[in-house]
Amino acid sequence: MSIEVNIHQALRHLTNKQAKVEVNGATVGECLNDLVRRFPGVKPKIFGKNGKLLNYVDIYVNMESSYPEELAKHVNDGDRLHITLIIAGG
Secondary structure, X not given: OEEEEEOOHHHHHHOOOOOEEEEXXXXXXXXXXXXXXXXXXHHHHHEOOOOOEOOOEEEEEXXXXXXXXXXXXXXXXXXXXXXXXXXXXX
């Protein structure tokens, strides 16, 4: 199943500057694991040591938040994921 992942600009240096990456998987978690398999440097930027998404990472599926299912949310061929980093500062 082909899923397009839109990479947040702050992570693109870890994906060879690619803004979009095609991955495979039936759930958000499987898709992100495929992304991490290909670009291991992404893992500590989106996943905590417990294997869950970091609290400032949100994943959107076709422009809708994957919350509360998050990693277990089912995806379909042709869906688009967006990795969003919630960044605050002053």
